[in-house]
Structures are given as C-alpha cells and as structure tokens.
Amino acid sequence: MAKQEDVFKKVISHAKEYGYVFQSSEIYDGLSAVYDYAQNGVELKKNIREYWWQAMVQLNDNIVGIDAAIFMHPTTWKASGHVDAFNDPLIDNKDSKKRYRADVLVEDHVAKIEAKIDKEVTKAAKRFGDAFDKDQFLATNQRVLDYQAKADGILKRLGKSLENEDLADVKALIEELEIACPLSGSKNWTDVKQFNLMFGTKLGASADSAMDLYLRPETAQGIFVNFLNVQKTGRMKIPFGIAQTGKAFRNEIVARQFIFRMREFEQMEMQYFIKPGTQQEWYEKWKEKRHKWHLSLGMGEENYRFHDHEKLAHYADAAADIEFKFPFGFKELEGIHSRTDFDLSQHEEYSGKKLQYFDPEENKSYVPYVLETSIGLDRMFLAVFSNSLQEEELENGTTRTVLKIPAVLAPTKAAILPLLKRDGLPEVAQKLIDELKWDFNVVYDEKDAVGRRYRRQDAAGTPFCITVDHQTLEDETVTIRHRDTMEQQRIKLSEVKDIISKEVDMRYWLQKI
Ligand code: ATP
Numbered sequence: 001m002a003k004q005e006d007v008f009k010k011v012i013s014h015a016k017e018y019g020y021v022f023q024s025s026e027i028y029d030g031l032s033a034v035y036d037y038a039q040n041g042v043e044l045k046k047n048i049r050e051y052w053w054q055a056m057v058q059l060n061d062n063i064v065g066i067d068a069a070i071f072m073h074p075t076t077w078k079a080s081g082h083v084d085a086f087n088d089p090l091i092d093n094k095d096s097k098k099r100y101r102a103d104v105l106v107e108d109h110v111a112k113i114e115a116k117i118d119k120e121v122t123k124a125a126k127r128f129g130d131a132f133d134k135d136q137f138l139a140t141n142q143r144v145l146d147y148q149a150k151a152d153g154i155l156k157r158l159g160k161s162l163e164n165e166d167l168a169d170v171k172a173l174i175e176e177l178e179i180a181c182p183l184s185g186s187k188n189w190t191d192v193k194q195f196n197l198m199f200g201t202k203l204g205a206s207a208d209s210a211m212d213l214y215l216r217p218e219t220a221q222g223i224f225v226n227f228l229n230v231q232k233t234g235r236m237k238i239p240f241g242i243a244q245t246g247k248a249f250r251n252e253i254v255a256r257q258f259i260f261r262m263r264e265f266e267q268m269e270m271q272y273f274i275k276p277g278t279q280q281e282w283y284e285k286w287k288e289k290r291h292k293w294h295l296s297l298g299m300g301e302e303n304y305r306f307h308d309h310e311k312l313a314h315y316a317d318a319a320a321d322i323e324f325k326f327p328f329g330f331k332e333l334e335g336i337h338s339r340t341d342f343d344l345s346q347h348e349e350y351s352g353k354k355l356q357y358f359d360p361e362e363n364k365s366y367v368p369y370v371l372e373t374s375i376g377l378d379r380m381f382l383a384v385f386s387n388s389l390q391e392e393e394l395e396n397g398t399t400r401t402v403l404k405i406p407a408v409l410a411p412t413k414a415a416i417l418p419l420l421k422r423d424g425l426p427e428v429a430q431k432l433i434d435e436l437k438w439d440f441n442v443v444y445d446e447k448d449a450v451g452r453r454y455r456r457q458d459a460a461g462t463p464f465c466i467t468v469d470h471q472t473l474e475d476e477t478v479t480i481r482h483r484d485t486m487e488q489q490r491i492k493l494s495e496v497k498d499i500i501s502k503e504v505d506m507r508y509w510l511q512k513i
Contacts, residue, residue: 008327011386012258018403018460020044020385021259033252033263040460041381043411043441045266048380049245051409052268054506055293055513056243063241063270064234068222070247076221077198077214079350080343081314086217087194089162089170090253096184101254102170102192105179106158111329113151117144159310167192197250199263215249220372222246223271224343227368228355231273238357238368239282241272245377257328259378266377271339273368275359279338282371283318287336289513290322290373294334296512297406299387305330315342322375324383333383334375341367384409388461403461404484408509413440414500415457419469421446429468432478436497440504458483464500 015021020041023030037045057065077083089102120143125132138144154177161169170192180187198217204210216222223242230242245268252261259265274282287306294304302325309319316337324333344355344367356365388405407413416433418425426446436442443462445453450467457465467479476493491499502508 004327004329008258008386011327011382011389014389014401014403014459015041015258015385033256033261035259035262035378040411044384044405044409044461045377045381047409047411048384049266049268049377051297051506051509052293052375052377052380053243053245055510056241056268056270059510059513060241062236062239063243063272064230064236065243066223066226066230067246068219068226068244070216070249071203071213072216072221072225074211074213075350076225076347077217079346080221080224081346082198082214082217083196085314086197088197088253089167089192090195091171091174091192092190093181093184093186094188094190095186096181098181098183099253100181102167102174103158103162104254105174106154106170106177109177109179110151110154113147113154115329117147117151120144120147155310162311167194195253197252199249199251216247217250218248218374219244219246219267219269220271220374221343223269224347224355224370227271227273227344228353231357236273238359239272239274239278241270243268243270245269257326259382260326260328260331262378267374268377268380269372269374272371272373273357274371275362276341276366276369279317279340279369279371283336283338286371286373287320287322290334290336290375292513294322294324296509297384297409299384299406303387304333307332313337315339324379325387326382327386333379334373337372337374339370339372341369343370344368400455400458402458402483405461405463406509407463407503408506410461410463410504411441412443412460412462413504414442414464414466414496415445415453415462416442417444417450417453417465417467418446419450419467423470424473425468425470428472432466432468432493432496436500439497439501454481454486463503466496 018040019038022036022038024034024036025031053065057063090099091102091105092099120141121134121137124137124141125134154173157173158170161173171189174189175187178187199215201213201215202210203213223244226242230236231240245266247264248267249264252263254261272282272286291304295301305323307321307323309321312319317340318338320336321332322334322336323330348355348367355367357368358365384405388403390402390404392400392402394400414436416429418429429444433442433444445456447453454465463483465481467481469479472478472493477490478493478496479488480491480496480499481488
C-alpha cells in the first residue's frame with residue numbers, strides 16, 4: 001500500500017479514537033460521505049470558525065455577518081444558475097461499475113505528472129546540495145519543462161472542453177491519456193454525462209400544494225438576496241463585505257475522502273461588494289489577505305499553493321484556489337472568486353427588485369461587483385488535523401504520537417494532573433480547574449503514571465499539562481509541560497492562567513495577519 005494511503009488511514013482512525021470525527025449513524029453501518037463531529041471535534045471546529053469570524057468580521061469594520069436560512073425561495077436557484085448549471089461531469093467504468101467525476105480523473109492524472117516534477121526537484125536538490133536554486137531548476141531543466149508543458153496542455157484542454165460543454169472531448173481526453181479505473185484497472189468507459197448536485201425537498205403537507213425546494217448548495221446566495229437589506233440597515237458604504245458561516249448540501253458522487261468531500265458540510269464565505277472596474281485590485285488583495293490568514297496558523301508555507309482556474313464558473317471573471325497539501329496531495333481548500341455583477345443582476349432580473357447601490361461620490365447607482373472568499377470549514381479542519389498528526393522519534397529510541405494542533409485552535413488548552421490520587425493533591429488540582437475553566441477548556445486526569453498521561457494528552461492535542469505534586473503544597477508551584485517541545489518548567493500556581501492565555505489567545509495569533 002502506498003505510504004500516502006497509510007498516513008491518511010492513520011488520520012481517520014486517530015480522529016475516531018480521540019473523539020474528533022465519527023461516521024454518521026455508525027451503528028447502522030454509517031451513511032456514505034456524512035460525518036459527525038465528536039466531543040473534541042466540535043471544539044476544534046468551533047475554534048476554526050471563530051478564528052475565521054474574528055479575522056473577517058471583528059477585525060474589519062466594513063464587514064458584517066449574517067446567518068441566513070438554509071431554505072430559500074426556489075427561484076433563487078434558477079437565478080443563480082444552479083438549476084441549469086450546477087452539474088458535475090460523470091463517467092462510469094463499465095467493468096467496475098464505479099462512477100467518477102470525469103474532471104477529477106483527468107486532474108488526478110495531471111497530479112501524477114506534477115509529482116514527477118517534485119521528484120526531479122528532490123533528486124536535484126540532493127545532487128547540488130546548498131548550491132541548488134529551485135526556481136532556476138524549474139525554469140531550465142528540460143525534463144521538468146516537458147512535464148510542465150504536458151500538465152498545462154491537458155488542463156487547458158479540459159478547461160476548454162468543460163467550458164464548451166464538449167463532453168465527448170472530455171471522454172476523448174480520458175481515452176487518449178489512457179486513464180484506467182483505479183479499481184478495476186480497465187479503460188472501458190461510458191460516455192460523460194452531466195449530473196445536478198442539488199438535493200431537492202418539499203415544503204408543505206399536501207401533495208398538490210407542496211412547493212419544491214432545494215437544500216442550499218452554497219451559503220453565498222443567502223448573502224446576495226440580503227445585500228440591500230444589510231446595506232440599507234447597516235448604512236454600509238462600498239466597498240463592504242457580508243460574511244456568513246453555515247451548512248451547505250451537495251449530492252457529491254465521488255465522496256471518498258473522509259471529511260474532504262461530504263454531502264453535508266459547512267462553508268465560511270464572505271462576499272465583498274465593490275465598485276465595477278476595481279475587481280482586479282480586490283482580487284489580488286483578498287488573495288493575499290487569505291493567504292496570510294492561513295500562514296498565521298504556522299502550518300508551513302510550503303503546504304500551501306495557489307492554483308489559478310483555467311475553467312471559470314459561469315459567474316466568474318477570475319478565480320483561484322488556495323490549495324493545501326492534504327495526505328492525498330495538494331487539493332482545494334479555499335476559493336477566491338471575482339464574481340462580477342452576475343449574482344445581483346440575476347436576482348434583479350428574476351425578482352423584479354432593484355439591487356443597486358447609490359454611490360454618493362459618483363452620484364449614480366450601479367449594481368456592485370463582488371469578490372468572494374469561500375472556504376470549507378470541514379476541509380480546514382482536515383488540513384489542521386492531518387498536518388498536526390505526527391509520529392516523533394524520541395532520543396530514547398521510543399516514538400510518540402502527537403497532535404500538534406495550533407494552540408489557539410486546540411479543543412482543550414490544558415490538562416491538570418495531580419501526581420498522586422492522595423495527600424490533598426487532587427483537591428489542589430480541582431481548585432486550579434475551577435479557576436481556569438472560566439477562560440478555557442481544561443480537563444482533569446488522575447489515572448495512570450504521569451508519563452502515560454502526558455502521552456495521552458499529546459495524542460489528544462492538548463498543548464499544556466499542569467502537574468500538581470507535593471512541592472506544590474509547600475511552595476505553590478506546579479510543573480507546566482509543553483506539548484510540542486516536551487519541555488517542563490516550574491512556575492507559580494498564580495502564573496498558570498496568564499502563561500496559557502498568552503499562548504492561546506486569538507489576538508496574539510491574529511496579529512500575525
Ligand atoms: P471541488 O472542486 O473540490 O468540488 P468546488 O470548487 O465545487 O470544490 P466551491 O463551490 O468553490 O467548491 O466551494 C467553496 C469551498 O467549499 C471549497 O473550497 C471547499 O473548501 C468547500 N467545499 C465544497 N464542496 C465541499 C464538500 N462536498 N465537502 C466539504 N467541503 C466542500
């Protein structure tokens with residue numbers, strides 16, 4: 001089995017074992033591509049959401065939040081283009097009877113070519129040592145240039161065919177590239193067909209009067225239809241943004257990557273309303289701002305990259321993904337889209353209501369353009385979780401499993417451990433918990449030797465352990481142990497709260513943006 005697959009399996013089993021993510025309805029053998037967040041997962045998810053919300057809403061005085069309903073008037077989805085164009089191109093393998101997204105098959109093929117480039121780079125870096133100049137190598141090495149040209153050519157053709165709805169050419173491309181079904185190894189493919197991803201449901205009791213509804217496939221439309229209400233009641237001046245987090249639903253066909261692609265998931269979206277003509281400038285600015293947000297969490301600059309879209313969605317005039325290095329390779333984590341005035345104009349047309357902004361500087365009304373940032377909360381969760389899970393070789397030859405979740409996002413900030421279950425130590429520990437619990441999540445653990453408790457907390461992702469021992473009774477000091485370095489220090493009981501606060505307070509992390 002490939003190493004990547006092993007790592008990913010470990011991520012999934014660790015997420016279950018340590019109370020982060022469970023399969024939905026597991027006692028009934030689960031529901032495909034639907035997951036539940038467990039006692040630790042719900043805290044991590046909440047912290048990621050809060051980290052995003054503070055960066056967007058609290059720290060920008062021209063961005064406000066809303067929480068729109070999941071159900072929306074069905075015409076919304078006609079206007080947005082989702083009824084007609086929210087499709088995935090699907091292809092079936094006739095031998096394995098497995099269904100795939102045709103574009104994903106091609107993209108995975110391209111990823112293999114890109115992996116070859118990475119291999120060349122690693123080899124050359126070894127060969128040249130300190131003198132190695134990666135940029136120069138990428139720009140001049142003939143083998144790399146050939147691979148790159150091949151990858152670019154394939155993506156370009158895929159983009160064009162999808163844009164022109166030329167599904168026959170997508171199939172031709174799959175055949176020319178000799179892409180085989182990963183399951184059966186066969187190249188016996190059906191034609192490519194379009195499949196709408198929205199879930200339908202009904203509003204109302206009686207069969208004849210019930211209204212057909214959709215579960216929203218994105219949160220963005222709840223923002224567009226409220227644009228004027230927010231602008232007027234909030235007296236917002238362009239440029240301004242509306243942010244929202246909430247559930248979205250897509251009947252994903254290829255849903256095999258744990259919480260990376262789910263049928264019910266959560267998005268964190270922000271629509272920034274701008275003057276027409278300024279979209280390029282704002283596109284660049286938001287790409288940079290969002291990149292910085294990611295980097296502020298310290299998960300390694302090398303794990304992020306931008307991918308500019310060849311194929312633009314029907315509403316966009318520019319689009320890029322921020323990709324993250326998941327255990328199965330670089331994949332989309334967040335999208336930055338320049339959506340023009342498409343959505344507001346469409347809603348104007350379908351609703352018959354004016355959705356315009358009067359610009360006092362220009363002394364005229366116009367339909368604003370929109371710059372969107374859209375990130376999947378669950379994908380961010382997977383990025384944080386998979387990046388944090390590490391096996392470390394220790395000096396004494398043993399290994400430890402540690403979940404190095406950025407302290408600001410960790411579900412539990414500290415574990416309070418009495419060295420022994422007697423001599424009044426549990427009481428002191430409990431008193432400390434009663435003091436800390438007003439500020440952070442803390443846990444109490446008295447079972448097993450302290451070394452084993454440390455390991456348990458390492459694996460659960462708790463950044464600090466505080467040990468209360470006999471010396472505490474004498475001089476009111478405790479041991480603080482840092483998860484990432486395993487360093488231990490003696491500190492005063494009265495300092496515990498401040499020391500932890502400093503490391504976990506969102507403000508210290510957000511200041512890096
Ligand atoms: P993909 O190409 O991976 O299907 P997308 O381009 O359709 O994603 P968008 O419509 O741009 O995704 O949605 C914005 C964000 O929502 C994505 O960047 C991703 O983080 C998240 N997202 C989209 N679909 C899912 C899903 N099925 N499960 C979890 N997160 C999702």
